[in-house]
Amino acid sequence: MDKHYCICIGRKFCSGGRNIASMVAERLDVKVYDRDLLKMASRNTGFSEQFFEEADEEKTRKGLRSLFMSRFNSSNGFANNYLSNESLFNMQSDAIRKIHESEDCVFIGRCADYVLRESDRLLNVFIAADMDDRVDRVCRHAEEGMTPSKALSLIEDVDRKRSSYYNYFTGRTWGDPAFYDICLNSSVFGYEKCADMIVSLAKERLGI
Amino acid sequence: MAELKTPQELGTDRIGKLLIRYAVPAMIAMLASSLYNIVDRAFIGHGVGSMALSGLAVTFPLMNLSAALGSMVGVGSGTMISLKLGQKDHESAQMLLGNSVTLNILIGVIFGALSLIFINPILTLFGATDVTIGYAREYMVIILAGNAFTHLYLGINCILRAAGHPNKAMIATIGTVLLNTFLDYLFIMVFHWGIKGAAIATVISQVLAFTWQCFQLSDKSELIHLRRGTYRLRGDLVRNMLTIGLSPCLMNAAACFVVLLINRGLLKYGSDVAIGAYSIINSIGFMIVMMVMGFNQAMQPIAGYNYGARQFSRVLRVLYLTMFFGTCVTTLGFVIAEFMPDLCIRIFTNDPELTAIARNGMKINFIVFPLIGSQMVIGNFFQSIGMPGKSILMSLSRQVLLLIPFLIILPRFYGINGIWYSLPASDILSVVLGFSLLIPQVRKLKKLS
Numbered sequence: 143m144d145k146h147y148c149i150c151i152g153r154k155f156c157s158g159g160r161n162i163a164s165m166v167a168e169r170l171d172v173k174v175y176d177r178d179l180l181k182m183a184s185r186n187t188g189f190s191e192q193f194f195e196e197a198d199e200e201k202t203r204k205g206l207r208s209l210f211m212s213r214f215n216s217s218n219g220f221a222n223n224y225l226s227n228e229s230l231f232n233m234q235s236d237a238i239r240k241i242h243e244s245e246d247c248v249f250i251g252r253c254a255d256y257v258l259r260e261s262d263r264l265l266n267v268f269i270a271a272d273m274d275d276r277v278d279r280v281c282r283h284a285e286e287g288m289t290p291s292k293a294l295s296l297i298e299d300v301d302r303k304r305s306s307y308y309n310y311f312t313g314r315t316w317g318d319p320a321f322y323d324i325c326l327n328s329s330v331f332g333y334e335k336c337a338d339m340i341v342s343l344a345k346e347r348l349g350i
Numbered sequence: 351m352a353e354l355k356t357p358q359e360l361g362t363d364r365i366g367k368l369l370i371r372y373a374v375p376a377m378i379a380m381l382a383s384s385l386y387n388i389v390d391r392a393f394i395g396h397g398v399g400s401m402a403l404s405g406l407a408v409t410f411p412l413m414n415l416s417a418a419l420g421s422m423v424g425v426g427s428g429t430m431i432s433l434k435l436g437q438k439d440h441e442s443a444q445m446l447l448g449n450s451v452t453l454n455i456l457i458g459v460i461f462g463a464l465s466l467i468f469i470n471p472i473l474t475l476f477g478a479t480d481v482t483i484g485y486a487r488e489y490m491v492i493i494l495a496g497n498a499f500t501h502l503y504l505g506i507n508c509i510l511r512a513a514g515h516p517n518k519a520m521i522a523t524i525g526t527v528l529l530n531t532f533l534d535y536l537f538i539m540v541f542h543w544g545i546k547g548a549a550i551a552t553v554i555s556q557v558l559a560f561t562w563q564c565f566q567l568s569d570k571s572e573l574i575h576l577r578r579g580t581y582r583l584r585g586d587l588v589r590n591m592l593t594i595g596l597s598p599c600l601m602n603a604a605a606c607f608v609v610l611l612i613n614r615g616l617l618k619y620g621s622d623v624a625i626g627a628y629s630i631i632n633s634i635g636f637m638i639v640m641m642v643m644g645f646n647q648a649m650q651p652i653a654g655y656n657y658g659a660r661q662f663s664r665v666l667r668v669l670y671l672t673m674f675f676g677t678c679v680t681t682l683g684f685v686i687a688e689f690m691p692d693l694c695i696r697i698f699t700n701d702p703e704l705t706a707i708a709r710n711g712m713k714i715n716f717i718v719f720p721l722i723g724s725q726m727v728i729g730n731f732f733q734s735i736g737m738p739g740k741s742i743l744m745s746l747s748r749q750v751l752l753l754i755p756f757l758i759i760l761p762r763f764y765g766i767n768g769i770w771y772s773l774p775a776s777d778i779l780s781v782v783l784g785f786s787l788l789i790p791q792v793r794k795l796k797k798l799s
Contacts, residue, residue, distance in 0.1 A: 188361065189658035193736070224360075224654040225736045228429060232436040257437065310590060311433070313442050 147263035147348040149248045150255035155300035156279045157271035158328040165337035167248045176250040183237035197230040199307040256312035268322040272329035360655040377644030382523045384637040395698040397538035402545045404622045405485025407629035408478045411606045418602030420501040424508030426591030432512040448580025454505040458498030477613035489549045496553035503560040529555040604750045620766040627708035630698045638683035642676045646730035653734040662799035676723030687716035714770040721781045728784040748780035
């Protein structure tokens with residue numbers, strides 16, 4: 143058995159995934175890794191954090207620029223391009239593995255479920271929510287001038303980016319129940335109850 | 351390459367030492383692939399004749415197009431496989447290998463069949479005339495029949511490199527060149543099979559290289575090997591491979607369109623012989639360009655790593671050094687072309703008419719070559735520091751965007767010389783463009799360092 147456990151939480155945009163993740167982490171008294179991963183990766187490699195941010199899951203290019211999606215024709219074979227999306231992803235994966243080796247934790251997104259797929263102390267969770275609730279949430283949290291229709295297109299856009307990032311790097315299908323241990327709808331259960339369920343399942347399964 | 355490390359040496363070792371060490375293998379591979387062209391053309395020029403050389407030249411856009419499609423699958427699968435190997439996801443890497451084989455066969459056969467059906471109109475479009483089309487067709491029919499093998503051979507070579515066997519890939523490349531040279535000699539000089547002999551030699555050497563590759567990849571102890579059950583195409587894998595490979599494919603296709611324009615221009619304002627002359631000039635130019643590309647490939651990891659690590663003074667140093675080496679190489683090309691053009695031309699032909707046209711074209715074409723070295727380095731530099739937009743603009747500008755208007759306008763005033771003038775004219779403009787993009791960038795880097 144691995145020394146440390148980890149809970150990987152994938153989430154649709156504005157489905158409360160991050161809130162639920164922090165509740166889970168608080169109850170289990172472990173750390174949540176989200177964007178901090180980028181900082182970790184940059185510290186490990188000596189690369190500036192900015193590059194990891196640019197290649198991050200919500201920055202996928204669209205339209206014409208997606209033609210040149212891998213920002214470089216990186217793998218021409220003679221030379222490695224250290225700034226290609228692929229190599230940045232690999233460095234980020236190293237950071238994920240390193241954290242998993244040293245502590246119990248909760249990962250949000252960044253394909254951690256795929257990177258750690260060999261681990262035997264892993265719980266994969268996906269959080270979704272009803273579209274109405276997500277739109278509401280965007281409108282409540284956004285600045286003035288956010289209309290429901292704008293919110294809807296923002297949600298679709300972010301979901302599309304997360305999904306193409308995840309599918310590209312993992313070869314799995316983002317949000318497909320086949321790749322998760324539990325999928326929860328936060329509109330049905332509420333954040334508290336979702337967190338409760340994840341914690342109790344984690345205790346049962348991961349031997350905490 | 352399978353294991354992606356961030357070697358500290360890139361951030362600490364002497365730049366000059368690093369550059370040379372990375373450049374030597376890249377240059378050998380680049381030279382080998384440009385030698386292939388030269389050898390084929392040399393045997394055909396001497397063994398068959400000037401018209402056969404022109405016939406061969408009109409097939410080049412078609413060959414390039416086929417290579418562009420092959421590189422689409424090759425680059426795409428190579429990138430994906432090295433990503434998967436980096437994640438120790440051998441199962442997916444295996445699937446990618448199988449899928450890329452199927453995809454190569456599919457694209458190779460379809461492209462080959464379509465081109466065979468429309469062979470006459472295609473060759474005429476590319477500048478074939480009554481005199482040359484016979485040679486072009488004789489050559490192309492055999493090449494197209496073996497098209498799937500060409501794609502397989504090139505595709506698997508990309509994968510061998512991505513899977514951490516750059517040496518095996520190099521052996522395949524060099525082996526193909528040597529074998530092709532030997533068979534060219536045998537078929538053309540000894541058996542007198544004519545231009546057909548060159549095509550047969552090409553196909554045989556690629557089939558043998560592919561067989562050798564399969565042998566290498568069927569070793570079960572290898573991380574990835576050919577295996578049953580991986581050949582059925584999977585939509586998501588195919589889509590990813592093609593998306594990644596699309597941009598290099600489009601660049602190659604654009605270059606092929608330009609060769610088409612040049613061939614037709616030469617035919618309109620000159621003759622069949624001029625097309626052959628251009629193919630001689632092109633072979634020599636290509637070899638010089640390939641040597642610069644070797645340095646470029648060596649620069650990429652060094653510049654990329656140090657840019658990522660915010661060691662901007664090292665980034666600038668590797669840029670300057672590569673520009674210096676690039677300029678040395680292109681200046682060498684300039685000296686040879688301007689002062690001893692006949693030396694190069696004699697490799698391909700003894701025909702006095704062809705020699706005269708090629709000599710004239712060569713002197714014009716290479717006149718600004720010393721400047722070109724830095725232009726090519728600048729384009730690649732942008733790519734290695736994460737600005738692919740500028741990099742693509744740079745390489746399209748010289749070979750496509752700036753060249754096409756010149757190719758259309760200049761011949762109206764200067765006839766055939768107008769076509770020769772177009773090449774250096776667009777070279778000069780693209781050098782200006784390159785430096786105007788580079789100078790602000792260098793200022794920014796200097797401020798940061």
